[in-house]
Amino acid sequence: MEMSEIISLFGWMSVIHIIVLSSASLLLVAARKPIARLHSSLLGVPEAELPSLYFSYLGHYKIIALCTAVAPYVALRLI
Template sequence: MTVAQLTDFFGWCSLINIILLSLAALGLLLAKQRVIDIHQRWFHLDKEQLDARYFDYLAKYKLAIVMFNLVPYLALQIMA
């Protein structure tokens, strides 16, 4: 695999993951009560616990995108 191919790969991975993160955040923003109702039935957690878990999920997902997609993409851009 060439540096250009790897750069393209990580660029597309970054874009796809950022879109998925945005959709997840938008879904929680627009349909939060519906999502909470579903998860309360499934996992028997109260609203405060679910709020914390949603925030934790989005924060960890964003960090994973930065570490595993954006940083390699930027490093490859610098190398090229």
């Protein structure tokens, strides 16, 4: 693989991660109650605990996306 292909790969990975993170965040904000009821019934978690679990999930996903896609892309672009 050439360097331009690797840069392109990390760039598209970053775009996909950002789209998934944004979609999940918007969906949780726009449809909080129906999603909370669904997850509560599927997983047996009380609805009161779900907002903290959602926040934790989005935070962990953001860190993973930054470390595995965005940071390498930026580093490769700076080379």
